[in-house]
Amino acid sequence: MRKALSLVALLVSGCGATVAQEPVAAQPVTVTNCGKPLTLSRPPARAVTNDIGITELMFALGLGDRMAGYVIDSGQTAGVESSPWKADFQRVPKLAEKINKEVVQAAAADLVFAGWSYGFSESEGFTPDSLGALGIATYQLTEACRNGVGKQRGIMPPLDALYTDLRNLGTLFGVSDRAEKLVREYTEAIASVAPDGRTPKVFLYDDGKDQPFTAARNAGPNQIIAKAGGRNIFDDVDDSWTTVSWEAVVQRAPDVILINDYGGEVGTVADKEKFLRSHPGLRDVPAVKNSRFFALPYAALVEGPRNAGAIKAFAAYLRG
CATH class of the missing domain: 3.40.50.1980 (Nitrogenase molybdenum iron protein domain)
Structure with a gap:
């Protein structure tokens, strides 16, 4: 595994996103999330996220100061330690190890960013509908959107889901320029990869x-x-x-x-x-x-x- 570990080091280089805030529009904005329109009357100021990848999306966009906090379990501690946004994880409050309605209500959340099997669960009574009944907006991770066949998930290729979420979050938070910059960086980095022609x-x-x-x-x-x-x-x-x-x-x-x-x-x-x-x-x-x-x-x-x-x-x- 030595070779594997040395290559994984490529993933932990980088720095957290600390950037000046862009002007935020006050008018309502609408995006399509999991095939349905999501309209917010103003950019969120107290978002709560669940899981490490979802939280890092917010940090990559420089939105740590728009968060009331995040929820991750103790098993993701190593991921936080290796994160390019470790400083953001230290600045933004960790609210709990398991997300539920009580956690987000105590944080006065105005938006919950989670996904099916990334926090949302009918068995736990923690769903977009249950939060909506409390007046809390939700944004669903696109990679985990249900596709209409039972509880199967996925409505588009995974990288398209990533770019969709970046652009949607950019629109909702008024940071579209940052979102487009990240999409360009990621697509260029991926395009630079040159497989050797074999397909193991x-x-x-x-x-x-x-x-x-x-x-x-x-x-x-x-x-x-x-x-x-x-x-x-x-x-x-x-x-x-x-x-x-x-x-x-x-x-x-x-x-x-x-x-x-x-x-x-x-x-x-x-x-x-x-x-x-x-x-x-x-x-x-x-x-x-x-x-x-x-x-x-x-x-x-x-x-x-x-x-x-x-x-x-x-x-x-x-x-x-």
Whole structure:
């Protein structure tokens, strides 16, 4: 894993966004969020975010001073430590480790930025509708928008979802120039990646012993893998993060296994690699036989401003 760790260092370079505020328009603005219009009468001043990637989107746009706080669990501590926006995480209040209505009401939130399986949950009674009944606006992470088939998520390619959210947030907060600058930077960085022409098959391993949890077509890793020069073995599954079977993994015979590194929350990278090596059904899979494992941090694999760096790091590994 030494090679993997050295390449992951590419993801943690950079600096937090500390910029002068642009003039903010007072008139109502409307964007399309998860296929529906979202209108705000004024730019939010007390936004609350849930999860590290969502929070880093706000910081990348220089919107820390428009936040009442953020919610992340203790398992994301390592992600905060490696974040280019670590200083912003220190300045903006951490409100809790689990988001709920009481947390956002106590923070006097005027906007909650979260997503399905990124905070929103019917079973927890924490949904856009329940918050709307309290007079709190919500913005949903586009990568996690439901597509109308049960609880399946994903309505556009993951990078398009990233750019859509940046532009929508730019409109809602009156910082469209910053949003367009970030979109240009990310698209140029990704365009500069030069795969070597091979297309290794890649399995994203998130977690799961009885059944693996992985990334399908609409999750961030699908395009991270593709733009780096690989092919996600589950790119034919019309969902975001989802559960599959070990039999399907074996049948699709990945050449590389990309491990989602939670920083210890659900086992270390070493623990996950050890499990994969010891799984009887995986012994003859090319990735295991040839010791082709690579790890990227959770914050780089979910939708967020570290995605471009993740593509560059994984492409460098695949070329090597």
